[in-house]
Amino acid sequence: MAQHKSAKKRILTNAKKRTRNQAYISSVRTAVKKVRTAIEKGQAAEVAGLLEKAQSLLHKAASRGLIHRNTASRKVARLAAAVKTKAQA
Numbered sequence: 001m002a003q004h005k006s007a008k009k010r011i012l013t014n015a016k017k018r019t020r021n022q023a024y025i026s027s028v029r030t031a032v033k034k035v036r037t038a039i040e041k042g043q044a045a046e047v048a049g050l051l052e053k054a055q056s057l058l059h060k061a062a063s064r065g066l067i068h069r070n071t072a073s074r075k076v077a078r079l080a081a082a083v084k085t086k087a088q089a
Contacts, residue, residue, distance in 0.1 A: 021066055028057045028067075035079055039086045047083055054079060 002008045031054040038047045055076050062072035 021064075024061060024064070025066055028054075028061050031057050032075065032079065036082070039082055042086070044087065047086075051079060051083055 002011055031050070035047065035050045035054050038050050058067070058072040058076050061067050062069040
């Protein structure tokens with residue numbers, strides 16, 4: 001266990017940041033999942049708005065350092081490609 005006052009404070013602040021980051025990552029995953037389910041159900045009207053929200057959340061997560069920026073770009077590209085192929089079909 002931490003003995004110094006600053007180390008104890010660091011443990012508390014890290015715990016707060018961890019829960020906040022986990023919540024944000026969870027919302028990103030949910031947004032991506034909503035896009036995927038809308039694509040599967042063929043809800044073309046909703047897909048555009050959901051894709052835009054998911055892109056925004058992914059890029060914000062990357063800018064905050066929660067995920068790597070290349071990972072965010074890859075996920076956005078794959079979502080956009082899935083939307084495009086489903087729209088053409």
